[in-house]
Amino acid sequence: MHNIKNICCIGAGYVGGPTMAVIAQKNPDIKVTVVDINEARIAAWNDADLDKLPIYEPGLDKVVAEARNRNLFFSTAVDEAIEAADMVFISVNTPTKTYGKGKGMAADLKYIELCARQIARVAKTDKIIVEKSTLPVRTAQAIKSILHNTGNGVKFQILSNPEFLAEGTAVQDLMAPDRVLIGGEQTEDGLNAIQALVDIYATWVPNENILTTNLWSSELSKLTANAFLAQRVSSINALSELCEVTGADVNEVAIAIGKDSRIGPKFLKASVGFGGSCFQKDILNLVYIAKSYGLNEVADYWEQVIIMNDYQKRRFAAKIIQTLYNTISGKKIAFLGWAFKKDTNDTRESAAIYVADQLLEEQANIVVYDPKVNAHQMQSDLNYLNTRSEEDNNQYLTTVSNPHQACKDSHAIAVLTEWDEFKTYDWQRIYEEMQKPAFVFDGRGILDKEKLETIGFQVYVIGK
Numbered sequence: 001m002h003n004i005k006n007i008c009c010i011g012a013g014y015v016g017g018p019t020m021a022v023i024a025q026k027n028p029d030i031k032v033t034v035v036d037i038n039e040a041r042i043a044a045w046n047d048a049d050l051d052k053l054p055i056y057e058p059g060l061d062k063v064v065a066e067a068r069n070r071n072l073f074f075s076t077a078v079d080e081a082i083e084a085a086d087m088v089f090i091s092v093n094t095p096t097k098t099y100g101k102g103k104g105m106a107a108d109l110k111y112i113e114l115c116a117r118q119i120a121r122v123a124k125t126d127k128i129i130v131e132k133s134t135l136p137v138r139t140a141q142a143i144k145s146i147l148h149n150t151g152n153g154v155k156f157q158i159l160s161n162p163e164f165l166a167e168g169t170a171v172q173d174l175m176a177p178d179r180v181l182i183g184g185e186q187t188e189d190g191l192n193a194i195q196a197l198v199d200i201y202a203t204w205v206p207n208e209n210i211l212t213t214n215l216w217s218s219e220l221s222k223l224t225a226n227a228f229l230a231q232r233v234s235s236i237n238a239l240s241e242l243c244e245v246t247g248a249d250v251n252e253v254a255i256a257i258g259k260d261s262r263i264g265p266k267f268l269k270a271s272v273g274f275g276g277s278c279f280q281k282d283i284l285n286l287v288y289i290a291k292s293y294g295l296n297e298v299a300d301y302w303e304q305v306i307i308m309n310d311y312q313k314r315r316f317a318a319k320i321i322q323t324l325y326n327t328i329s330g331k332k333i334a335f336l337g338w339a340f341k342k343d344t345n346d347t348r349e350s351a352a353i354y355v356a357d358q359l360l361e362e363q364a365n366i367v368v369y370d371p372k373v374n375a376h377q378m379q380s381d382l383n384y385l386n387t388r389s390e391e392d393n394n395q396y397l398t399t400v401s402n403p404h405q406a407c408k409d410s411h412a413i414a415v416l417t418e419w420d421e422f423k424t425y426d427w428q429r430i431y432e433e434m435q436k437p438a439f440v441f442d443g444r445g446i447l448d449k450e451k452l453e454t455i456g457f458q459v460y461v462i463g464k
């Protein structure tokens with residue numbers, strides 16, 4: 001049996017940071033050290049000013065304040081933390097490959113492999129290695145092969161413990177998870193390792209919510225969960241266009257079908273398209289895995305979720321262009337929101353980036369206001385697409401820190417993120433300060449269409 005006293009987590013990102021903060025808060029007897037090679041990120045995690053934490057998540061500051069420097073530590077000393085740990089979580093990024101075989105589809109596992117090699121090099125005592133990152137099914141096999149060939153006699157057990165938190169609700173999701181999933185080898189040593197991790201979660205998660213499986217089921221369940229969730233969004237988004245041409249209302253349809261307990265009401269909000277670091281990457285990965293086993297029909301089925309999502313983003317941009325009399329060159333278009341969803345500063349794969357890119361191709365002037373995303377991030381998101389020069393991106397997309405400044409003198413407003421504050425703005429004032437006709441394109445279905453129309457706006461809402 002294991003009695004875990006010291007945990008190391010490699011990767012202090014959106015998953016490693018909040019997850020370890022909660023584990024440390026709930027297990028004051030375990031020392032938890034979160035390490036990262038990104039010095040600025042670690043410095044921000046250690047900043048005395050909790051507003052400067054590198055990740056914005058409601059409630060995270062309180063958890064960090066309670067546990068930090070008690071039994072929660074953030075450090076760049078990776079080797080020392082690995083060496084001291086009984087259990088090492090790997091929570092590094094696993095982005096889509098941008099080169100070589102599987103480019104644009106497969107998960108890039110180089111950071112995972114580097115971690116495994118570093119653990120193999122540094123470890124002097126037996127350890128449980130926990131895959132926290134989202135990984136292709138059978139990755140544990142590769143990690144095992146690297147770890148078991150060190151020749152120094154150290155024993156390792158590998159567990160899969162995928163994370164299901166969603167950004168913006170990470171703390172809430174960690175405090176009361178629908179389930180914790182732990183996969184491991186079905187041997188005596190494997191089952192002991194599983195139990196060690198179960199014990200850590202059991203300090204706050206009810207036993208019936210802790211599921212244990214074999215390694216491959218656990219690894220595959222994570223990709224599958226994201227594929228199912230994204231598929232719901234693409235399904236309702238596919239219907240949103242049909243609603244627009246037939247007079248049905250996508251919200252009413254969502255409520256009507258969601259009342260069926262077999263379907264359920266969640267994740268049926270039509271939108272300008274899903275974003276975030278996970279859905280697209282994980283589905284592409286699933287498609288790649290299916291193809292690599294020759295399961296082409298399976299691959300095609302899941303790929304359609306991405307095809308639909310890309311179409312939804314293009315369709316929204318096209319709607320703006322078409323409504324503004326097919327010319328937006330030199331017109332000011334205000335963006336409300338840049339983050340991929342509300343209550344996060346994360347912009348990875350945000351629909352706003354792709355809509356902006358398309359409008360910039362038509363020479364629009366875009367002015368963006370987002371409560372949590374800064375100008376530097378927006379520029380770097382656009383530059384990453386490589387569609388035009390950095391100078392042009394900088395000139396034609398500007399960022400302001402006040403929504404009224406964004407909307408003033410604009411020809412149209414596009415809502416790209418569902419931040420709550422957008423609903424409570426003084427829309428009368430916004431109308432008076434805009435060019436006429438004043439257009440609003442609500443890509444999130446959050447504004448009161450009738451009220452805006454009474455003020456005088458011309459309003460387009462996805463799915464209506």
Ligand code: NAD
Binds near residue numbers: 014038133164166
């Ligand atoms: P992230 O990019 O925010 O954080 C990863 C961190 O790992 C970075 O700070 C990076 O510097 C660090 N890192 C990379 N290689 C390292 C190394 N060799 N040594 C030390 N540090 C290293 O990524 P994230 O959003 O936290 O995602 C991490 C994993 O969790 C991914 O596999 C992702 O798919 C998965 N996941 C993410 C979410 C989410 O909502 N973001 C949810 C569930 C699962």
Ligand code: UDX
Binds near residue numbers: 269273
């Ligand atoms: C997702 C999964 O939900 C989470 O379980 C997993 O661990 C990581 O990936 P995340 O990407 O953080 O989490 O946020 P999520 O709430 O799933 O939203 C993803 C995208 O879908 C966002 O752009 C969101 O706006 C969009 N979405 C979600 C919709 O457009 N409609 C919906 O009904 C729900």
